Amino acid sequence: MVQKIERDVNRFRQIVRGRIKQDLRKYLSHGEMIGKQGRDLVSIPLPQLDIPHFRYGDKGNGGVSSGEGEDGQPVGPGQQGDGNGQAGNSPGGHILEVDVPLAELAEILGEELELPRIQPKSAENIIVTKDKYTGVSRTGPDSLRHFKRTYKRALRRQITSGSYSADNPIIVPIKEDQRYRSSKTSEHPDARAVVIYMMDVSGSMGDEQKEIVRIESFWIDTWLRSQYEGIETRYIVHDADAHEVDEHTFFRTRESGGTMISSAYKLCQQMIAADYPTAEWNIYALHFSDGDNWADDDAVCLQILREGLLPNLNLFGYAQVNSPYGSGRFLDALRSRLSLVENVALSEIPDRDAILESIKALLGKGR
Amino acid sequence: MSLTETVHRLVVERTPFHDQLQPIVARDEGITLRCDLNSAESVGCTLSQIDLVDASKSSLSMDELVHWAEFICGRVTYLLEPLQLIELDGRHGIALVRSRRPQRKKDQIAYYELIADKNHHASLRRYRYDMTNRDRGSVPFPLTHEQLEVLVDDLVESAKSIHGSHA
Numbered sequence: 001m002v003q004k005i006e007r008d009v010n011r012f013r014q015i016v017r018g019r020i021k022q023d024l025r026k027y028l029s030h031g032e033m034i035g036k037q038g039r040d041l042v043s044i045p046l047p048q049l050d051i052p053h054f055r056y057g058d059k060g061n062g063g064v065s066s067g068e069g070e071d072g073q074p075v076g077p078g079q080q081g082d083g084n085g086q087a088g089n090s091p092g093g094h095i096l097e098v099d100v101p102l103a104e105l106a107e108i109l110g111e112e113l114e115l116p117r118i119q120p121k122s123a124e125n126i127i128v129t130k131d132k133y134t135g136v137s138r139t140g141p142d143s144l145r146h147f148k149r150t151y152k153r154a155l156r157r158q159i160t161s162g163s164y165s166a167d168n169p170i171i172v173p174i175k176e177d178q179r180y181r182s183s184k185t186s187e188h189p190d191a192r193a194v195v196i197y198m199m200d201v202s203g204s205m206g207d208e209q210k211e212i213v214r215i216e217s218f219w220i221d222t223w224l225r226s227q228y229e230g231i232e233t234r235y236i237v238h239d240a241d242a243h244e245v246d247e248h249t250f251f252r253t254r255e256s257g258g259t260m261i262s263s264a265y266k267l268c269q270q271m272i273a274a275d276y277p278t279a280e281w282n283i284y285a286l287h288f289s290d291g292d293n294w295a296d297d298d299a300v301c302l303q304i305l306r307e308g309l310l311p312n313l314n315l316f317g318y319a320q321v322n323s324p325y326g327s328g329r330f331l332d333a334l335r336s337r338l339s340l341v342e343n344v345a346l347s348e349i350p351d352r353d354a355i356l357e358s359i360k361a362l363l364g365k366g367r
Numbered sequence: 368m369s370l371t372e373t374v375h376r377l378v379v380e381r382t383p384f385h386d387q388l389q390p391i392v393a394r395d396e397g398i399t400l401r402c403d404l405n406s407a408e409s410v411g412c413t414l415s416q417i418d419l420v421d422a423s424k425s426s427l428s429m430d431e432l433v434h435w436a437e438f439i440c441g442r443v444t445y446l447l448e449p450l451q452l453i454e455l456d457g458r459h460g461i462a463l464v465r466s467r468r469p470q471r472k473k474d475q476i477a478y479y480e481l482i483a484d485k486n487h488h489a490s491l492r493r494y495r496y497d498m499t500n501r502d503r504g505s506v507p508f509p510l511t512h513e514q515l516e517v518l519v520d521d522l523v524e525s526a527k528s529i530h531g532s533h534a
Contacts, residue, residue, distance in 0.1 A: 203454035203463070240458050258456030258463065294456065324469050326476045326496030326503060350498070 016098050017108060024112050028219060028359070029352035106226030109219060113360045118227040118282075118314075118367065131183040140180025149179035193228035193282040193314075194275075195221065196268050199250060200289035202239040202259040209321045213288040214251045216319065216355050220286065223363055228282065234271060238264035244271070261293045261330060262300040269308040278312040285309060286317040286362065291328025298333040310343060317345045317362040343367055370395045371519045374402060378512065382407040388415070397423030398526055400519060411511035417518065421487035421526045428485075429457055435529045436462040436483050442521040445514055446479055460485030474498040477506065487526060 020027065109115065136149055154173035158164035164171075199205075199213055225231050235250035236242050239257030242264040268285050276283055293301070310316055320331040331348055338344045347361035348354070368376075373393035381389055385406045392401045403416040427435065433455065440450045448466035455462050462483045469478035476496040483489040493508035510518065 203452075204465075239454070240456055256452070256455050258454045258459070258461065260456075260458065294459065322498075324476070325465060325478055325494075326498065327501055329503075332501070 016100065017104070020100065020105070020108055021112055024108065025353070025356050028215065028355050102222055103226050106222045109223055109359075110226070113356070113363070115223065115360070115363050116365075118224075129185050131185050133181045134184045135182040136179050137182035138176075138179065140182065144181040146179045146181050150177050153177040153179060191228055191282060192230075192232075192280060193224065193284065194232040194234060195224055195284040195286065196234045196236065196271060197250065198236040198238065198242075198264040198268060198285065198287040200239070200259055200261065200264075200287075201237045201253050201255045202290075202292070203254075203256045204259070204290050204292050204323050204325065205254075205321070206324060209290060209323055210251060210254075212321050212349055212352055212355065213319075215352070216349065216358060217286070217288070219355075219359050220317075220362060223359075224284065236264050236267050236271075238267075242267040259289065259293050259328075260297050261287070261289060262297050262304060265301055265304040265309060269304060272309075272312055282314045283312060284315050284317070285313050286315075286319070288319050288321060289328070289330060290323035290325075291320040291330035292323065292325070293328060293330045293333075295329075298330060301330075302333065302337055305338065310338075310341060313343055315343050315345060315362075315365060315367045317347075319347045319349055319358050319362060322348070322350045368395075370398065370400050370523050371516050374400065374519050375512065375516055378402075378404065378407055378412060378515070382409065382412075395523075397421060398523060400523070402515070402519075405507040411509055412515060413507040413509045414515075415492065415505060415507045417491045417522070419489045419522045419526055424487055424529075426485055427460070427487065427529060429455065429460070431529050432460065432462050432483060432485055435489075435525060436464050436481075438525045438528055439481060439483070439489070439521070440464060442525065443518065445517065447508070448479065450479060450481065479508070487529075489522060489526070491522075 110117075133144075136146055150173050151171060154171045154177040155164070157174075157177060158171060197217055199210070201210075221233065233247070235245050235247055237245050237250060237253055237255070238260065239255040240260040240263060241257065244267065245253065264287065272278065272283060305316065318331065318334055320327055327348065327350070331346060334344070334346055339346065343365070345362045345365055347358040349358045370393050373395070374391060377391045377393065381391075381404070383406075384404075385408075387405070389404045389407075390401060391404060392399065394400075399418075399420045399422065401416075401418040402414055405413045405415055407413075433452070436452045436455075440452060443450055446466075448468055448470060450464050451467040453463045453465045464479075464481040464483065466478035466480075469476045474497060476498070477493060478496075479491060479493050481489060481491045492505050494503055495506045496503045
């Protein structure tokens with residue numbers, strides 16, 4: 001039977017969920033909530049949310065009280081003090097922070113953007129076995145001895161045989177009392193996935209552009225994690241040269257070099273060849289840049305994409321962020337050559353408000 | 368006659384003219400300066416491009432290229448926006464200098480772009496990016512005659528300030 005408090009909690013979660021959906025665009029375009037990300041939860045500030053509370057009727061105003069004081073003694077505010085505090089000059093806020101599981105956030109994102117669920121390409125190819133300790137057996141190694149069960153068996157035997165003394169409660173297990181944890185092996189198909197994020201960190205990519213990339217990749221990551229268990233992520237930054245970095249460096253590094261997008265694609269190709277057999281892995285390569293590529297490099301990029309990357313990828317996503325100088329031409333080069341390719345998704349992000357549409361463009365193919 | 372004086376004389380000789388491209392080329396001590404003028408009148412002129420090549424030297428190192436680009440950014444402070452070094456391409460030996468704060472009006476962004484390369488070639492243009500059709504094109508930029516003289520002076524001085532290996 002569902003208890004009333006559980007119903008209330010569910011109701012509260014529905015309200016929170018509704019509010020997040022309502023303001024999803026705002027949450028998508030503001031990065032502050034990402035900074036509050038825990039391992040599995042994200043703290044989301046929800047203003048003006050009416051949280052459930054008790055309401056008293058008129059009859060609740062009177063009643064009998066206890067404590068010091070005589071009958072008829074007035075109960076009211078005390079004497080005014082001579083404090084010198086000053087009133088604040090900003091409006092009071094009623095911000096409630098709610099912890100929302102990342103999985104639920106991904107679900108909301110999927111519903112709101114009508115994202116199709118991803119069909120992993122290799123689920124049936126790989127069968128993984130998992131051992132789970134679910135039972136108890138009479139034999140096993142000492143390292144798996146179930147102390148509590150063993151103790152109970154010994155106690156029961158001593159009580160039934162009359163050798164147990166309440167005054168001297170010493171329990172000595174014998175061999176027949178020993179119980180061990182036993183595992184059960186199960187087999188299930190496994191879909192392994194890796195996302196390779198690539199970002200242009202050349203001089204023309206400013207802080208605002210990187211922030212947009214950070215926000216967008218957080219949401220893409222959240223969605224992909226909800227679709228695959230234990231997804232791997234790799235990060236590549238590039239200007240004229242590319243190198244692999246960790247997540248922290250990915251979003252904070254800045255180089256002064258020119259833009260040579262092909263350097264990142266080459267490294268991505270090497271990474272896949274070295275670590276991710278394409279028959280077993282669902283591979284996503286997502287690239288963010290302002291598109292200000294050196295002109296003669298576009299052709300090299302297209303060649304690497306066509307011959308090296310696209311045949312091995314579930315999805316290649318390219319999102320072009322507008323820089324203070326406008327938008328580069330690389331997106332046009334890709335659009336003119338690759339827009340009809342099934343596993344290519346292209347989008348443009350003029351500003352933060354366009355993040356939502358960009359995510360939909362990148363993930364809307366359900367690959 | 369210095370390059371600045373030559374350029375000034377050539378502009379004055381052609382003034383006034385409107386809406387026609389008139390290239391002016393001046394040479395002195397191995398340095399060639401070319402201005403593509405679009406119009407000129409008594410107060411000033413509009414240029415679509417100004418180019419400088421120092422043929423007396425070649426092969427700047429990256430450090431020298433940076434020094435050159437930064438020298439120009441530090442000296443050329445009288446344009447519509449100050450300049451800053453944006454990118455350095457070591458592979459091609461190119462420094463990209465642009466307006467620090469591009470001018471934004473409605474759907475258009477305008478900024479200066481100066482490309483300096485290791486072969487002692489610097490080229491200054493002004494670009495306008497149109498956000499509606501996502502197109503970038505070069506546009507003429509105005510300078511008074513005095514500004515043009517100072518700009519030519521500064522570019523020539525910047526070229527002379529860097530060493531490079533003699534050709």
